[in-house]
Amino acid sequence: MSLKEYKPGSAFPGTVGRTLDESSPAWPRPLRAKEGAPNVLFIVLDDTGFGQLGCYGSPIRTPNLDRLAKGGLLYNNMHTTALCSPTRSCILTGRNHHSNGMASITEGSQGYPGYNGNIPFENGFLAEMLLERGYNTYALGKWHLTPAEQTSAAGPYSRWPLGRGFERFYGFLGGDTHQYYPDLAHDNHPVLPPKSPEEGYHLTEDLVDRAVDFIADAKQVAPDKPFFMYFCTGAMHAPHHVPKEWAGKYKGQFDDGWDAYRQKVFQRQLKLGVIPPGTQLSRHDPDVADWDGLPPDEKRLYARMMEVFAGYLEHTDHHIGRLLKFLEETGELDNTLIMVISDNGASAEGGPHGSVNELKFFNNTPESLEQNLAALDELGGPKYFNHYPWGWAWAGDTPFRRWKREVYRGGTTDPFIVHWPKGIKARGEVRSQYCHAIDMVPTVLDCLDVAPPTSLRGVTQSPIEGVSFRHTFDDARAESQHFTQYFEMMANRAIYHDGWRAVCPYPGPSFTEAGEGFGESKLTEERLRKLDAEGWELYHVAEDCSETKNLAHEERGKLIEMIALWYVEAGRYKVLPLVSPDKALFSLERPQISPDRKRYVYRPHTSPAPENVAVHVLNRPHSITAKVDVDGDVEGVLLSHGGLTGGYTFFIQDGRLHYVYNFVGEREFHIESAVEVPEGRTELRFEFEPTGKPDLEHGKGAPGRGRLFIDGELVAQSDITSTMPLVISLGEGLTCGRDDNSAVSTRYRTPFAFRGGTLREVVVDVSGEHLHDEKTEQKTAMARQ
Known part of the structure; x- marks a missing residue:
């Protein structure tokens, strides 16, 4: 006789007599996913620009990610917040970053609803949603979503991965880590790497090994149980660490510099159809030196820094390929919904000249060209914490302007690939519908035929703020359902609406034009009024995707409409008050588990x-x-x-x-x-x-x-x-x-x-x-x- 099951919480359908002979059993039904439910895999790259993957026109070899694009869809109009933690909060919740309290990184939090660094429990994570649908849930690699003051052994652990719906975690809690000597946590406790750099250790390889183990552990017991995996390598964030043989593959390939890189990538993007015909390459950035005018030693150093970055990216792609190969060998690949995204544009945090020890940058300690040149042969190895100069960040975001932390499209428009052979008929096609990171969760729920939950763990849920783009999978001409999207990052503002985009950079379109460097100015009410009157730019991105033709004067009425719309969205999503990167932000005290002591x-x-x-x-x-x-x-x-x-x-x-x-x-x-x-x-x-x-x-x-x-x-x-x-x-x-x-x-x-x-x-x-x-x-x- 088959077992009788009933939904937990409903009435017991069996009978209870005084003895077993007079009774009939029934069991609470185990939580099971729908038959044939797909696995879900999010692969989140860090600081990877629109023009840095091979399938997006880059000379850097990324055959495994290219394979996903060839077997699936490549999106050229996907947007993020321009910064890591804020974007990651959008990816996992389907809500905007200010709605998540993630206006900035957790270390930059302050006491306002959109800025406090505590993602509300009413903004449930996709892991929490799928856990209740019978999925295994795994997080690997970079987290950076827990308030910095809550990442110690004292907890609380409620905002660690295991507190937000993930059953297993292996990675690091902060924003970056040494790739040879990582600061690792396994589930809720710190661990040491399994071997040393001398024994061949590298974090990316380790993360893939653990990812395979997590999946295999469960599949050997419950082969039909689907999983959701949030896989975030930490690459391509600094430090740019990779074994020498990988960087050596690119020896001499960047000797012609960042200007030449942009031209070559731009032409390839046009040829591949990654950007629309007629797109113009954005201007030479005023903050970036002309390559031809650099001294020979600087060229040699900067070219090597880019060789290391390129080797690092190819190395990352190689190990992602190992994960994909495992899924293929186990018969899981075709029914795994894979979404690959970068959390923001390429990073200019190496400064104008790059760095061989990013700790110097954070301490305002001057870099020495002589010292950096002396390190040249060991860049990418465990001795240095290196990052390339911002000329390569600018080039990495080809064809767009600027970079990470800013809301021109170089900071917010990122690579995005979707691969799901069992659920998508189209292969190797480009999609141009407007999308944002908040759209990933509702799209997954749509694909799984799951309604957004009204309650999770007893907490009433807020509305999902993104929209599904599943309808674009097999229809290249389908209209986007995402019509309006605000942007704000460190007082840089932008608004997209129906093919138009208004941008208000802060402190100006570049540091050179503003006459102020990063973090050197304060946004006052008087200055904000002046910016609203004079600082906004307007682009018709439906025809000018690279933001080269500022129509602020010609379309003054449209611009005023867009500015007003930005303020409407800002009020709706807890964007105010605007906060510039100055002392008023970081001099604030923050709640601590234990009071300051002597x-x-x-x-x-x-x-x-x-x-x-x-x-x-x-x-x-x-x-x-x-x-x-x-x-x-x-x-x-x-x-x-x-x-x-x-x-x-x-x-x-x-x-x-x-x-x-x-x-x-x-x-x-x-x-x-x-x-x-x-x-x-x-x-x-x-x-x-x-x-x-x-x-x-x-x-x-x-x-x-x-x-x-x-x-x-x-x-x-x-x-x-x-x-x-x-x-x-x-x-x-x-x-x-x-x-x-x-x-x-x-x-x-x-x-x-x-x-x-x-x-x-x-x-x-x-x-x-x-x-x-x-x-x-x-x-x-x-x-x-």
Whole structure:
């Protein structure tokens, strides 16, 4: 006799007697997806411009993504928010970024509904929706959707991936990470990479391995159960890390520079039909140097930086291909709805000259051409945290203007590929219907014949703000159902409506034309009025997709209509108040799990403390005191914060007490005790006393004197003349009793865990005055996206 099942929550349909003989059983029906329901795979690339994939006209080889486009659809009118976390919130919820409280990255949050960095639970994630429909749900790679203050072991975990509907997670919680020494989390706890760079480790390969494992684990038990996978490699965000053999494939291919790249890609885009016939290539950006006018050494350096980026992208495509091959071999590919998207345009965060250690950029520390040239042969390897100059970002967004963080189409128009052989008849066609990242969720629900839920986990749901574009899959001439879309990013504004686009750049169309760099100005009411009167541009993008003909004067009535529409949308979606990247944003206090304190206690074998919640020792007097029971041959790290790109470490080696301050990977300041650490219970202490004031605007932290003490006796002292003014680490946090991931000092190999006794605790005292310069701190923080 077959089992009798009933819907959980409904009346029990069996019978209950006094004995089993007088009773008949029935079971709550297990949650099952509809028969034949497709898998869903979102592949989210980071900082990949419209002109950087092979199928979009790039010379960079991306055969696996090209294959998806050839077997599916390539969209040329897909839009994002121009920044990573905001776009990702749209991709997963189907709501606009301000509706999600994600006006910016979580580190840039402030106390207004559209800006607080807490995605409301009434804005359910696609993972939560599909979990209730019988799907397995997996997230891999970059997350960056949890408030920065909530990413430590203290939680709360409600906004980690497992708190938002994902059953499994393997990746990193922040905005970027070292690709050879990543800051990894598995489900709700931190983990170390499975092998070292010397053993061939790279994060992208690891993520694909885990993705395959997640799928295989479930399919071997329930082969018909579909999955939703959110796969985000972290590539092509800095650091541009790739094994040398991949970068070597492009040797010499970018020697003719970014101007030539744009011309070649533009012509190929026209030939491929990726852009409409008659499209004009946008102007040479005033902030980008003419390649032909650069000195030979700069050309050599910049060309190599682009070779590394190209190798990194091809390497990423290769490993995505491994995932696709697994799906094909297991018979899952044809019934997997795949959507590939980039979260924003190409990134100009390397600055005008590029960087071999992005930590310098975040600390305002000047880059040296000589130092960068010396690093040239090792770019892409684990020693550097490199990023190309913004000339390549501009070229990567061909044919559009500008780049990430700005709302010209270079920042907001991104590659988008849809592949689903079982559900789409068309193959290898271009689609030009207007779409936005908020449309992905409703399209998936439409494909699955699932209505947006009215409630999830007992929380009443807000309306989905995107619209489905499923009707475009097999009809190239179908009208878009997305008629109006606002944009706002760091006071840059734009509005699309029915083939027209109005743009109000801030502080101007370029930094050169504005006479102000990024984060150097404040948006006042007076300036906003002037921008509304004079700063808006108007483009008929239905005929001028690359925004080359500003019609603001000729179509003044249309422009006024568009500006008014922007304000209507801004009111609807919680966009106001407008916030420019200045000190008013980053000087705000944010809610913390624990109040600020003067004494921090760390213990061995605990999870790393991320940068945002670790003790802040920069530019202030502080002490580090380790309480140790020494028993024999003692060595190892007592406390460490940072990695090879910069940080500090307090340790015992060869019987002596040591402290090393690694200044942005350039120089190690080393202090060593004159005597050995004694056996028995002992107190080991480092003290830092500033001897001058910081100059944060020019990348100089407070100089000072470091002293070592053993049981209260001074055993060494030395000056530390160069310190980091603003940021210690780009992902590698603070650890006690070991140095995880990359080593802060070249004097030992990680993890160099403490041994030869008992490390009871390490106390960091920061009761001295914190010296700081708010304006520069805020400007630098704003650059960290």
